[in-house]
Every structure is written in structure tokens, then in C-alpha cells.
Amino acid sequence: MKSIPLVDLKAQFQGIKPEVMPAIESVLDGMNLFLGENVYHLERDFAEMCHAKYGVGVGSGTEALFLALTACGIGVGDEVITVPNTFFATVEAIVLTGARPVFVDIDPGTYTMDPSQIEDVVGPRTKAVIPVHLYGQPADMGPIKRVASKYGLKIIEDACQAHGATYDDRRTGSLGDVAAFSFYYSKNLGAYGEGGIITTKNRAIATHMQMLRNHGSSQRYYHTYYGTNSRLDEIQAAILRVKLPYLEQWSTRRRALALEYSQRLKDIPEVQTPVEREGSSHVYHLYVIQVPDRDDLQAWLKRHGVQTGIHYPVPIHLQPACAHMGYSEGSFPVAEAAADRILSLPIYPELAIEDVAYICQTIKDYYGKRSGSKRRMLTVVKGDQS
Numbered sequence: 001m002k003s004i005p006l007v008d009l010k011a012q013f014q015g016i017k018p019e020v021m022p023a024i025e026s027v028l029d030g031m032n033l034f035l036g037e038n039v040y041h042l043e044r045d046f047a048e049m050c051h052a053k054y055g056v057g058v059g060s061g062t063e064a065l066f067l068a069l070t071a072c073g074i075g076v077g078d079e080v081i082t083v084p085n086t087f088f089a090t091v092e093a094i095v096l097t098g099a100r101p102v103f104v105d106i107d108p109g110t111y112t113m114d115p116s117q118i119e120d121v122v123g124p125r126t127k128a129v130i131p132v133h134l135y136g137q138p139a140d141m142g143p144i145k146r147v148a149s150k151y152g153l154k155i156i157e158d159a160c161q162a163h164g165a166t167y168d169d170r171r172t173g174s175l176g177d178v179a180a181f182s183f184y185y186s187k188n189l190g191a192y193g194e195g196g197i198i199t200t201k202n203r204a205i206a207t208h209m210q211m212l213r214n215h216g217s218s219q220r221y222y223h224t225y226y227g228t229n230s231r232l233d234e235i236q237a238a239i240l241r242v243k244l245p246y247l248e249q250w251s252t253r254r255r256a257l258a259l260e261y262s263q264r265l266k267d268i269p270e271v272q273t274p275v276e277r278e279g280s281s282h283v284y285h286l287y288v289i290q291v292p293d294r295d296d297l298q299a300w301l302k303r304h305g306v307q308t309g310i311h312y313p314v315p316i317h318l319q320p321a322c323a324h325m326g327y328s329e330g331s332f333p334v335a336e337a338a339a340d341r342i343l344s345l346p347i348y349p350e351l352a353i354e355d356v357a358y359i360c361q362t363i364k365d366y367y368g369k370r371s372g373s374k375r376r377m378l379t380v381v382k383g384d385q386s
């Protein structure tokens, strides 16, 4: 039987191993382990890829968000608007600053922030908005920017799933005031440990974040601010420098696999394939479908050797940690309905087209079997009546 994982990091490593191993060795030979030349070059090249001016390497995507918010002056008493269908860290970073997260619902097609709802929740304490470029697709930044500038809100992009995606020909990382990226190992650009980067066009914010990641200091043992320890390390930066030049071709491959999936699944009425917003490019960190009987289909795929995921099963406002926020079931109907129906299918650049064909056929077989049994049931009912 086939065995297809949700992501396969071993396959990617085999392809780049001859470049990765000497890069790691060279860091260890030099024993300059933090914020050295690899971090410096990665920051410069990553920022350039994003059409941003500055890059600041940090310890994780979560810390990237936290430091970006802090550098934008967000803290105790402030409110930050975001969405409930994201990885928990988006909201955690807001809470860590002392600010209060406020949610708006999502667009049902793209799963990203519904800009038309922002104005309803803007209040005197609102300071910023965090659109999440979920699954690899940029949020609808045009209208988000219009509301943000009307109310003087900072925009912090959560670009942790969308390295290299574009919106109106501009890259994520340059669509707001500051952007946070994760180098978690399964992200489109992943390290072999923890890591993240913050990008911005604003020099003052960049300098502030450079100090915040290193104990609020620019000169050793002299501290201008209370910061934290969130330095990107040289080994991770060296690995990421090897990987960065491949990002474009990996994204192209992800898009080709997504197209293959969507073409093969489009005739199954129960399956809703991803919607790409016109004018933006989706980099398919995840390929997420919606189906009415998600748990059954997931179990069926597992029985046929296909690993899938759910991103995410519980919207943040219904998480136990967030009970104090005062939201309840029904607060965000679109995000809640999606959480019960979404299913992430395997996607990674090394995935074979034949495997996509196999997965789609397995889904077709599942629905074929179901409608077959429905038809049989109808026949039985008719038989009983006559």
C-alpha cells in the first residue's frame, strides 16, 4: 500500500545535503555562533526577496510577531485586531505584549480576514491589525490598508505561512508596516531548529527590533530597552542561506501540485477546492479542501496510506486559554463552520504528481462508494413501499 506523509522533510534534505553540510561545518569551524555573517547575509537577502528594506533575524515566528508588535509601540491597554482561524501564536504574541486581541471573521472563500468587518470593532484603544496570510495566500491587503490608514492603525503581517507570496505584484513582508515570518522546520522556508525573521521598510522600527532581540542592547552590557533573548543562530542562518535560492522553484512546484489537485478534484461536488484571489499568488504552504464529512474522509484516507492534517480544528476564540475574552460558539460563524470541514492534503515540493493522482482517486472512490450505498438504500426504501 502507498504511504504518503503530509510533509516529507527527509526528501528535501537529501537534495541539498551536499550544500548544507559544509555550511554547518564552516560555522562550527569559526565558532562565531550568533548574529554573525550568515545572519547578516540572510537578513539582507531575505529582505530583498520580500521587496522590504530591512530584515531582523530572531528566535522564532512567535517572537517575530511579539517583537514586531512591541517595536510598533503596542502594549498594555491596547487592542489588536486579528482573526480566530490561525495558529495560536498569532494571538499569543498579542497577549504577551499586554494588549488585548479582538477578532473579526474571515472570508469564506480564502479563509483570510474579512476587511469589511474591521471597522465594526475599531475603538479608541485599537492600535494595530494583524492580517494572517493563511495557508500561503496573502490576506486582502488593499481594503485592510484603507481601513488601517483611516484609523491610524499599524499593520503587522503574519506571514509565517507565506514566504514569497504576492499581492498585486508585491511580496508578503512589504505589504504592511512590519511582517513576521517563521522558519519552523515545516514552513515553506524552514530551518533545522527554531528561527524567524521580521521585515520592514522603516529604519527606526528595524533598529528597535535589532535591539529588542538582544536584551534591548546595541552595545554589549549597555541596555537601552527591556528586550529579550531572541537571536537567530548562525547554524540556522547558514542552512537558510542554502535554502533561500531554492524558494522560488519550490513555490512554483507547490503551485503546480495544487493545480493538479484542483483539476482532479473539481468534479466531485462534495469537495470545495482552494479559492485563489485574483491578483495574488498563493504559495500553498497547505493545500486545504472543505468537505461535509471531514472526519470520515480523513479516516478513509488514512486507511489508504494518506496522512492529512486539520489547520486548525478549534478556532482560537473557543480555545480554553481564551475563555476570558468573552467570545462563545456562534461569535464567528464562518471560521467555526470552516473548522469542522477543512482538511489539509499532503503538499511539499518533492511530492510526485502520481501521488496527487492517487490521493484524488482515493477521494473519488470514497464519494463513489457513498453515493453507491445511498442509491442502494433508496432502492430498498422503494422496495419496502411497493
Ligand SMILES: *Cc1c(COP(=O)(O)O)cnc(C)c1O
Pocket: 060, 061, 062, 063, 086, 087, 089, 090, 132, 158, 160, 161, 181, 182, 183, 184, 195, 196
Ligand atoms: C508557524 C506560525 C507561527 C509561529 O511560528 P513559530 O516559528 O513556530 O514560532 C505564527 N503564525 C502562523 C500563522 C504560523 O503558521
